[in-house]
Amino acid sequence: DQQVKQNSPSLSVQEGRISILNCDYTNSMFDYFLWYKKYPAEGPTFLISISSIKDKNEDGRFTVFLNKSAKHLSLHIVPSQPGDSAVYFCAASVLNSGGSNYKLTFGKGTLLTVNP
Amino acid sequence: GAVVSQHPSWVICKSGTSVKIECRSLDFQATTMFWYRQFPKQSLMLMATSNEGSKATYEQGVEKDKFLINHASLTLSTLTVTSAHPEDSSFYICSARDRGLRLQETQYFGPGTRLLVL
Numbered sequence: 001d002q003q004v005k006q007n008s009p010s011l012s013v014q015e016g017r018i019s020i021l022n023c024d025y026t027n028s029m030f031d032y033f034l035w036y037k038k039y040p041a042e043g044p045t046f047l048i049s050i051s052s053i054k055d056k057n058e059d060g061r062f063t064v065f066l067n068k069s070a071k072h073l074s075l076h077i078v079p080s081q082p083g084d085s086a087v088y089f090c091a092a093s094v095l096n097s098g099g100s101n102y103k104l105t106f107g108k109g110t111l112l113t114v115n116p
Numbered sequence: 117g118a119v120v121s122q123h124p125s126w127v128i129c130k131s132g133t134s135v136k137i138e139c140r141s142l143d144f145q146a147t148t149m150f151w152y153r154q155f156p157k158q159s160l161m162l163m164a165t166s167n168e169g170s171k172a173t174y175e176q177g178v179e180k181d182k183f184l185i186n187h188a189s190l191t192l193s194t195l196t197v198t199s200a201h202p203e204d205s206s207f208y209i210c211s212a213r214d215r216g217l218r219l220q221e222t223q224y225f226g227p228g229t230r231l232l233v234l
Contacts, residue, residue: 004159034222043120043209043225044160089159103150104211104223106159 003027004092006107014115019077021110023090026071030092034104035064035075038087047088048075080114087111119143120212122226129200130234137195137229139210145190146212150223151183154207166193200233207231 005024013019021035031052036044050057050064050073057064063076077084090107119142129135139149147168152160164185166172172185182204184196193212197204207230211223 009157036225041207041228041230043122043211043227046222046224049222103162103165104160105162108157108159 002107003030004090004105004107006088006090006110008110009108010111010113012113012115013080015082016079019075019080019084019112019114021075021077021088021090021112023073023075023107024071025073025092027092027094027105028071029094030105032093033064033066033073034091034093035062036089036091036106037084038089038109044089077112080112082114082116085112085114118214118224120210120224120226122210122229124229125227126230126232128232128234131201132199134196134198135200135231137197137208137210137231139193139195139212139226141191141212141214141224144212144214144224146193146214147190148213149187149193150211150213151185151193151195152209152211154209154228160209163195197231200231202233205231205233 003026034049035047037047038044048059048062048064050066055066066073087109089109091104093104121140123138149166151163154160163178164172164174166185166187168187174180187193207228209228211225213223
């Protein structure tokens with residue numbers, strides 16, 4: 001049972017336009033959400049995060065929106081650049097049963113291709 | 117800052133041998149490290165959570181006797197795949213959580229280790 005879903009395996013946009021990557025989750029206990037960017041054969045790189053008490057967080061070209069009632073979040077990249085081409089993973093965390101660790105549950109990722 | 121390294125980056129071994137993968141936080145102390153594996157076109161699957169000085173917590177379905185984890189210091193965790201078989205071939209990634217961060221949910225990932233078992 002996949003608790004974090006990225007339903008679009010790929011997305012292609014033109015340079016300069018907006019990229020919108022979507023993510024849905026099912027576990028209402030998730031309290032922190034993150035976006036990671038990953039190149040082939042490399043580890044994910046943290047991009048941006050948002051706490052469940054907020055509905056928007058912005059960092060430069062990247063903005064994450066959270067809709068708790070819909071259990072949906074999205075990552076907006078504007079303007080998109082060719083260097084943004086990578087796989088983007090949505091991740092969510094919940095305090096585990098031990099009470100001291102936050103473990104991440106990842107979606108399957110969306111391959112973003114930004115065309116020059 | 118927040119650099120995590122893994123060694124080796126690639127390993128090819130014969131079936132039945134054991135392989136050790138190291139994960140180091142280079143510029144911060146990590147009380148907690150996580151080990152993931154990723155199959156092609158799949159998400160990262162958490163295998164275990166490693167706390168410095170204590171036993172690792174394994175996710176359901178992960179054999180603790182096959183995937184031995186040691187977190188001996190605040191900057192080093194190791195994953196040993198014992199008696200490796202071809203089905204263990206995968207991309208193994210570690211991450212570390214900076215103990216100094218207030219927002220402790222942010223994990224920094226290593227570059228990953230590609231394991232191929234022949």
